[in-house]
Amino acid sequence: MRLFWLVGSLALALLIGVLSLQVPTPAGLEAPATAFSTDRAMADVRELAQRPHPVGSADHARVRMFLQQRMTALGLQTSIQTGPISRGSARYLRRMGGDPEAANFTATNLIGVLPGRNPALPAVALMAHYDTVPMSAGAADDSTGVAAILETVRALRARGPAERTLVVLFTDAEEIGLDGARIFWGGHPLRDRIGAVINLEARGGGGRAMMFETGRGAADTIALFSRAGVRADGGVTANSLAGFVYERMPNGTDFTIPKDRGVQGLNLAFIGRPEQYHAHSGADVLDRGSVQHIG
Numbered sequence: 247m248r249l250f251w252l253v254g255s256l257a258l259a260l261l262i263g264v265l266s267l268q269v270p271t272p273a274g275l276e277a278p279a280t281a282f283s284t285d286r287a288m289a290d291v292r293e294l295a296q297r298p299h300p301v302g303s304a305d306h307a308r309v310r311m312f313l314q315q316r317m318t319a320l321g322l323q324t325s326i327q328t329g330p331i332s333r334g335s336a337r338y339l340r341r342m343g344g345d346p347e348a349a350n351f352t353a354t355n356l357i358g359v360l361p362g363r364n365p366a367l368p369a370v371a372l373m374a375h376y377d378t379v380p381m382s383a384g385a386a387d388d389s390t391g392v393a394a395i396l397e398t399v400r401a402l403r404a405r406g407p408a409e410r411t412l413v414v415l416f417t418d419a420e421e422i423g424l425d426g427a428r429i430f431w432g433g434h435p436l437r438d439r440i441g442a443v444i445n446l447e448a449r450g451g452g453g454r455a456m457m458f459e460t461g462r463g464a465a466d467t468i469a470l471f472s473r474a475g476v477r478a479d480g481g482v483t484a485n486s487l488a489g490f491v492y493e494r495m496p497n498g499t500d501f502t503i504p505k506d507r508g509v510q511g512l513n514l515a516f517i518g519r520p521e522q523y524h525a526h527s528g529a530d531v532l533d534r535g536s537v538q539h540i541g
């Protein structure tokens with residue numbers, strides 16, 4: 247009998263382990279308008295990730311114009327914000343084969359606002375970066391984040407006006423030194439209206455989206471995230487060890503900037519299929535379940 251319970255609980259543990267590694271089934275074009283659909287998001291990923299679009303490249307301008315049109319068509323009050331990239335970022339871009347002069351040493355953020363019913367409440371920002379490194383079309387990093395945000399805005403609008411104002415922030419120059427995020431959080435007029443920020447990233451082309459970082463003193467944020475996670479496709483993946491390890495690593499994402507300003511929020515990324523990180527691979531080899539999960 248004891249052996250039965252031992253084998254039974256081991257099998258159950260194995261099943262839970264396997265299930266916790268699975269991505270949810272990607273939703274197709276026929277998904278309800280109020281739901282997040284991978285296939286709808288993938289149309290934008292394919293458009294964005296045709297070719298590399300680092301700061302200063304012709305494709306960077308193409309992607310910027312495409313995104314401005316998409317944001318306006320989704321009903322966002324769209325604006326741009328420009329600012330100087332740092333000397334270090336310009337040097338790094340040049341070392342990678344990019345051309346900071348062509349960008350006039352400038353980063354260009356794209357900002358969209360969807361007003362909420364109660365403008366007195368702090369706004370929620372959804373953030374992802376639209377620039378890539380010179381050697382990658384950026385299908386995963388970070389076209390999936392940008393496209394997931396566009397699809398989210400579409401679904402939210404289909405649900406009717408939300409209580410809080412939503413700010414969409416597509417940052418520039420993340421890959422060369424977080425310049426776009428620094429420019430926005432350094433002085434954009436909307437900055438102080440934002441109570442929480444959700445940043446979407448990718449460090450590979452597959453796997454579940456892990457919530458690996460929060461603002462400091464995040465007990466309330468974690469509680470809210472776990473309540474919301476019950477309704478998320480495939481549940482959520484998060485553990486405090488990841489946050490602890492990440493804190494001690496030298497690399498950062500855009501989320502580092504608002505976090506250091508004391509802004510609350512969540513940082514999510516998928517890290518599976520690491521061979522696709524900053525690689526030439528395009529949208530077709532992405533794990534579509536990862537897009538569904540981060541959405």
Ligand SMILES: [Zn+2]
Nearest residue numbers: 387388447448
């Ligand atoms: Zn990235």
